[in-house]
Amino acid sequence: MEYFASSDIPAVLEYTKNFYFLDDNEFSVIEKDNISFFNKKLNIIYKNYKTIDLNYSSSTKNGYDNFMLKEIFEQPRAIIDTIDKYISSENQRSQWCNSQVGIDENNNSTILNYPSIFNKQFAFPDFDLTKDDLIIIRQIYIVACGTAMHAGLVGKNIIEKLCKIPTYVEIASEFRYQDPIINENTLCIFISQSGETADTIAALKLAKGMGCKTIAITNVIGSSITREAHFSFYTYAGPEISVASTKAYTCQIALICCFAIYMAQILESSNYSILEEFRKELLSLPEKIHAILQNQEKIKDIAKQCYLQKDLFFLGRGIDYSVSLEGSLKLKEISYIHSEAYAAGELKHGPIALIENGVYVVGILTDTKLTLKTISNLQEVISRGAKTFVITNQKLPNINFDFVFTIPKTNVFLSPILSVIPLQLFSYYIAKEKGLDIDKPRNLAKSVTVE
Ligand code: M6R
Numbered sequence: 519m520e521y522f523a524s525s526d527i528p529a530v531l532e533y534t535k536n537f538y539f540l541d542d543n544e545f546s547v548i549e550k551d552n553i554s555f556f557n558k559k560l561n562i563i564y565k566n567y568k569t570i571d572l573n574y575s576s577s578t579k580n581g582y583d584n585f586m587l588k589e590i591f592e593q594p595r596a597i598i599d600t601i602d603k604y605i606s607s608e609n610q611r612s613q614w615c616n617s618q619v620g621i622d623e624n625n626n627s628t629i630l631n632y633p634s635i636f637n638k639q640f641a642f643p644d645f646d647l648t649k650d651d652l653i654i655i656r657q658i659y660i661v662a663c664g665t666a667m668h669a670g671l672v673g674k675n676i677i678e679k680l681c682k683i684p685t686y687v688e689i690a691s692e693f694r695y696q697d698p699i700i701n702e703n704t705l706c707i708f709i710s711q712s713g714e715t716a717d718t719i720a721a722l723k724l725a726k727g728m729g730c731k732t733i734a735i736t737n738v739i740g741s742s743i744t745r746e747a748h749f750s751f752y753t754y755a756g757p758e759i760s761v762a763s764t765k766a767y768t769c770q771i772a773l774i775c776c777f778a779i780y781m782a783q784i785l786e787s788s789n790y791s792i793l794e795e796f797r798k799e800l801l802s803l804p805e806k807i808h809a810i811l812q813n814q815e816k817i818k819d820i821a822k823q824c825y826l827q828k829d830l831f832f833l834g835r836g837i838d839y840s841v842s843l844e845g846s847l848k849l850k851e852i853s854y855i856h857s858e859a860y861a862a863g864e865l866k867h868g869p870i871a872l873i874e875n876g877v878y879v880v881g882i883l884t885d886t887k888l889t890l891k892t893i894s895n896l897q898e899v900i901s902r903g904a905k906t907f908v909i910t911n912q913k914l915p916n917i918n919f920d921f922v923f924t925i926p927k928t929n930v931f932l933s934p935i936l937s938v939i940p941l942q943l944f945s946y947y948i949a950k951e952k953g954l955d956i957d958k959p960r961n962l963a964k965s966v967t968v969e
Pocket residue numbers: 663664665666667709710711712713714715718761762763764847848851964965966
C-alpha cells in the first residue's frame with residue numbers, strides 16, 4: 519500500500535484515483551500500511567475516500583507544446599462532458615459518450631466525432647429547491663474573480679434573459695468588504711475553477727451568513743468552495759493546469775446556460791421556443807468550436823504581425839464587451855503586453871486619446887443589433903491610424919479592417935463561447951512568438967489561496 523500527500527489532484531493521478539480530502543484544521547498521519555485522520559482537538563475522525571474519475575493523460579500535455587494549447591483544443595470535449603452531466607436521461611447520455619475527441623498527430627488539431635442530438639432536458643438532481651423556493655428569489659448575485667468573473671458577466675445576461683431575475687456580477691475581493699443587500703430572497707452563485715480562491719470563499723461565507731442560498735460552480739471535486747456552499751455544480755473540463763484559464767471559462771458559461779434553462783422551466787419564465795433555441799444552440803457549440811480551431815493558422819499569422827506591440831485595445835458592446843474583458847486579461851497575463859478592454863461606446867469618453875498611429879485594436883462584433891455602432895467606433899480608431907483585427911460572425915460592410923476572422927453564428931447570448939476561442943489563440947500565439955513561459959506566466963499562481 520502507498521499513500522501520497524498532495525495539494526492538488528493532478529499531481530498524483532498517475533498513481534491513484536482514490537483521494538481523502540482534509541478540511542480546515544484537520545490532519546492525517548501516514549504510516550507504512552495505515553492512514554488516520556484527526557481534528558484539531560486530536561480526536562480521531564473517520565473519512566471515506568472519493569474516487570476521482572479523471573485520466574492521468576488529462577494532466578499531461580499529450581503531444582501539445584503547452585498545457586494552454588492543449589486546454590484550448592480540449593474545449594469541444596470539455597463542453598460536451600459538462601453538458602452531458604446535466605442531461606436527465608441515461609439514454610441520451612450514452613449517445614454523447616460514444617463520441618470521440620483526440621489529437622490528430624499530423625496537424626495537432628482536434629478530431630471531433632459525435633452525434634448531434636437535440637431535445638435534451640437539463641436536470642440538476644442535487645438542487646432541491648422547488649418552484650415555491652425559487653419564485654421568491656428577487657435578485658441573484660454572481661461573485662468570482664478574474665476569468666471566472668468574466669464567465670459570470672456572460673451568465674448574468676443569460677439568466678436575466680431566461681429567468682427574468684435581476685442579476686448582479688461582483689468581483690469577490692470587492693463584494694466581501696461591501697455591505698451587500700442579501701436575504702432569503704437572494705440567490706448567490708460563486709464561480710471558481712479551482713474552488714480554492716480565498717476571496718471567493720470569503721465572499722461565499724459572508725453571503726451564506728446573511729441567509730441566502732448559495733451555489734458553487736467549480737471544476738475541482740471536493741474543493742474548499744464545495745464544502746461551504748449549499749449546492750455545488752461541477753464543470754467537467756478536466757484538470758486545468760495552465761495558469762491562463764481557457765476551458766474552465768467556456769464550460770462555466772455552458773453550465774450557467776444549462777442551469778438558467780432548468781430554472782426558467784421551473785419558473786415558467788420563458789416560453790418553450792426560446793428555451794428550445796438556447797438548448798439547440800448550446801448543443802451545437804462543440805462542433806462550432808471545433809471548426810474555429812481548424813482555422814488556427816490564420817490567428818497564428820495575425821499574432822506574428824502584432825507580437826511586438828506595447829499596447830493593445832479590445833472593443834465590444836453588450837455581450838461582446840464581456841468577452842473583450844476576457845480577451846484583454848488573457849493577453850496581458852501570458853504575453854505581458856499592456857491591454858485594455860473598453861465598452862465601445864465609452865471610447866469617446868476618454869480612451870480614444872490613447873489611439874495613435876500603428877496601435878492595434880481588436881473589435882468583437884457578434885451582436886447584429888450593435889454591429890453598426892461598433893463599426894462606427896472602429897472607423898474612428900482607423901481614422902486615427904490604428905490597425906484593426908475584427909472577430910465577427912457576420913458579413914460586414916466593405917471597410918478596410920486589417921484582419922477579419924469569421925466565426926460561426928450562434929445565439930448572441932452564447933456567442934462568447936465562440937468568440938473567446940480566437941482571442942485565446944491570439945494571446946497564446948503572441949506569447950509563443952515572444953518565447954515566453956506560457957503555462958507559468960511571471961508573478962501568477964494557478965490558485966490564489968491568499969488575499
Ligand atoms: O480558480 P478561480 O476560477 O477562482 O480563479 C480565479 C482567477 O484567479 C483566475 O480566473 C485568473 O484570473 C486566471 N489566471 C485567468 O486566466
